[in-house]
Amino acid sequence: xxxxxxxxxxxxxxxxxxxxxxxxxxxxxxxxxxxxxxxxxxxxxxxxxxxxxxxxxxxxxxxxxxxxxxxxxxxxxxxxxxxxxxxxxxxxxxxxxxxxxxxxxxxxxxxxxxxxxxxxxxxxxxxxxxxxxxxxxxxxxxxxxxxxxxxxxxxxxxxxxxxxxxxxxxxxxxxxxxxxxxxxxxxxxxxxxxxxxxxxxxxxxxxxxxxxxxxxxxxxxxxxxxxxxxxxxxxxxxxxxxxxxxxxxxxxxxxxxxxxxxxxxxxxxxxxxxxxxxxxxxxxxxxxxxxxxxxxxxxxxxxxxxxxxxxxxxxxxxxxxxxxxx
Ligand SMILES: [Zn+2]
Numbered sequence: 001x002x003x004x005x006x007x008x009x010x011x012x013x014x015x016x017x018x019x020x021x022x023x024x025x026x027x028x029x030x031x032x033x034x035x036x037x038x039x040x041x042x043x044x045x046x047x048x049x050x051x052x053x054x055x056x057x058x059x060x061x062x063x064x065x066x067x068x069x070x071x072x073x074x075x076x077x078x079x080x081x082x083x084x085x086x087x088x089x090x091x092x093x094x095x096x097x098x099x100x101x102x103x104x105x106x107x108x109x110x111x112x113x114x115x116x117x118x119x120x121x122x123x124x125x126x127x128x129x130x131x132x133x134x135x136x137x138x139x140x141x142x143x144x145x146x147x148x149x150x151x152x153x154x155x156x157x158x159x160x161x162x163x164x165x166x167x168x169x170x171x172x173x174x175x176x177x178x179x180x181x182x183x184x185x186x187x188x189x190x191x192x193x194x195x196x197x198x199x200x201x202x203x204x205x206x207x208x209x210x211x212x213x214x215x216x217x218x219x220x221x222x223x224x225x226x227x228x229x230x231x232x233x234x235x236x237x238x239x240x241x242x243x244x245x246x247x248x249x250x251x252x253x254x255x256x257x258x259x260x261x262x263x264x265x266x267x268x269x270x271x272x273x274x275x276x277x278x279x280x281x282x283x284x285x286x287x288x289x290x291x292x293x294x295x296x297x298x299x300x301x302x303x304x305x306x307x308x309x310x311x312x313x314x315x316x317x318x319x320x321x322x323x324x325x326x
Pocket of ligand 1: 042
């Protein structure tokens with residue numbers, strides 16, 4: 001699942017080590033830093049992690065699409081965006097680094113990683129769109145991260161520097177485009193780059209191999225996009241989607257599901273029951289605060305797992321991005 005971690009850290013040699021956000025740079029530990037550019041520092045590094053892992057064949061093309069589908073689904077369903085923008089999320093490390101958070105999609109700590117992937121995918125697709133496929137984010141990286149022999153020095157950057165580099169490649173209102181991602185309260189803005197790249201997020205009733213692998217590594221059944229919870233094999237609820245069907249039925253992180261429609265809890269029984277609930281009821285028995293209760297989950301949409309699908313008649317700008325450079 002984390003096969004691009006090494007790639008991500010390698011990219012930091014340029015984005016982080018050589019070039020650093022101006023407000024994140026400090027001459028000593030007594031000077032406070034700020035994090036307004038983490039959507040570049042971490043966000044674009046995460047983007048290159050996905051892209052370069054595909055180009056280096058650390059992931060297959062299909063595995064990369066499936067990983068991007070998971071990024072897109074997470075970003076497209078962030079309840080916390082209604083109150084907290086991406087710009088605001090950049091401040092998270094200043095006050096909540098390392099803190100456990102119970103309501104991830106509502107508190108949305110450090111979303112500049114996955115949201116950065118979608119933001120920079122949008123910028124790459126826009127560069128391709130207005131240049132007729134002649135310019136990509138590779139051109140930005142060549143320009144912005146070029147050391148010009150300045151080995152061992154640190155070069156700082158600001159929001160304006162990022163816009164200037166994009167404008168040097170091809171003129172557009174980059175500042176407005178970036179601000180829209182940074183300041184929007186709408187999920188659609190965050191995933192707009194997918195459609196510009198010729199793809200869309202869809203849901204099917206069985207998971208991709210990559211999704212299943214992530215569940216196995218996390219030790220959960222991930223029902224985020226159906227009843228809205230993730231549950232461990234002993235029935236302990238790991239997370240609950242804010243205002244989702246499980247939330248409304250009274251489940252919370254730390255609850256323990258003991259029975260599904262009267263049957264003992266297993267991953268198989270709950271997934272089977274969510275599927276059957278398209279035409280029947282789903283009742284969960286769970287313990288919370290030492291009390292046992294049974295609640296009906298009002299959900300009838302079946303199992304839902306994220307996939308990327310091509311938009312017919314739109315130019316595919318994602319496949320060329322992921323192809324190895326010769
Ligand atoms: Zn990083």
